[in-house]
Amino acid sequence: MPPTARPLLAALVVLAAACSPKVESPRPDPREPRTIPLSLSGCPSVSPLEIVRSPGRSVPGDVDGDGRSDRVSLFVDRTAEPGCVALVVVRDRDGIDAVALNDGLISFELGLPRVSSLVDIDSARGLEIVIDVAQGASTAFVGVFSMASGRLERVRPPRLPNIPAGLFAHGGSVAHLDAVDCRRDLVMLSSALAEGRGYVVTRRFLEPRGTRWFPQRSLTERSSVRPQRLTRFREFSAAPFSSC
Numbered sequence: 289m290p291p292t293a294r295p296l297l298a299a300l301v302v303l304a305a306a307c308s309p310k311v312e313s314p315r316p317d318p319r320e321p322r323t324i325p326l327s328l329s330g331c332p333s334v335s336p337l338e339i340v341r342s343p344g345r346s347v348p349g350d351v352d353g354d355g356r357s358d359r360v361s362l363f364v365d366r367t368a369e370p371g372c373v374a375l376v377v378v379r380d381r382d383g384i385d386a387v388a389l390n391d392g393l394i395s396f397e398l399g400l401p402r403v404s405s406l407v408d409i410d411s412a413r414g415l416e417i418v419i420d421v422a423q424g425a426s427t428a429f430v431g432v433f434s435m436a437s438g439r440l441e442r443v444r445p446p447r448l449p450n451i452p453a454g455l456f457a458h459g460g461s462v463a464h465l466d467a468v469d470c471r472r473d474l475v476m477l478s479s480a481l482a483e484g485r486g487y488v489v490t491r492r493f494l495e496p497r498g499t500r501w502f503p504q505r506s507l508t509e510r511s512s513v514r515p516q517r518l519t520r521f522r523e524f525s526a527a528p529f530s531s532c
């Protein structure tokens with residue numbers, strides 16, 4: 289290329305750029321949160337934008353403890369990869385956070401999962417999220433989610449016999465009852481087992497600290513009661529965490 293051609297070529301490039309249709313960069317939609325949850329990195333098929341735009345019932349409450357109300361909802365996509373089918377979603381005006389439920393346990397056929405309640409269980413600021421996850425023949429199961437160190441996570445209770453990992457049981461039949469509620473600053477897991485002419489009631493206690501809840505074994509209470517005295521244990525007729 290002759291040396292004089294170079295400025296001309298440059299001028300043509302500038303002219304072509306000036307004449308090409310102007311492509312405007314998309315302006316951020318103020319209705320759409322500006323951050324997306326890192327916790328969804330294990331769910332590549334799940335689009336955070338789809339979550340943000342999905343309508344659906346949400347429950348208001350301050351989950352992250354900043355003093356402003358957030359909105360808690362569930363996002364279910366039955367076509368997503370296993371482990372990513374159902375998400376608990378928290379949104380505020382700055383962004384969304386989401387974490388997956390263990391979808392192998394969910395009673396989808398019964399319309400679950402569902403937000404059961406937002407309750408203040410631990411001593412940290414912000415409400416915990418109680419989710420109805422599964423319904424058996426008589427016993428139901430809830431999961432609990434909490435914001436810890438700025439991230440939404442599932443609470444991990446200690447493993448208990450006959451209860452799926454990570455869940456809390458409530459309800460039951462004449463032979464066996466379960467309940468979960470708060471007493472003082474602790475979480476109380478109660479069970480009543482028919483034995484002889486009455487029931488053996490066991491109350492176990494956990495100290496809720498963030499998303500790790502620690503057993504307080506020295507506080508376990510066990511008592512044998514007649515069937516008519518079972519009503520004294522009010523947790524068996526109450527919704528999960530209703531006294532928290």
Ligand SMILES: [Ca+2]
Pocket residue numbers: 349350351352353354355356357358380
């Ligand atoms: Ca908030």
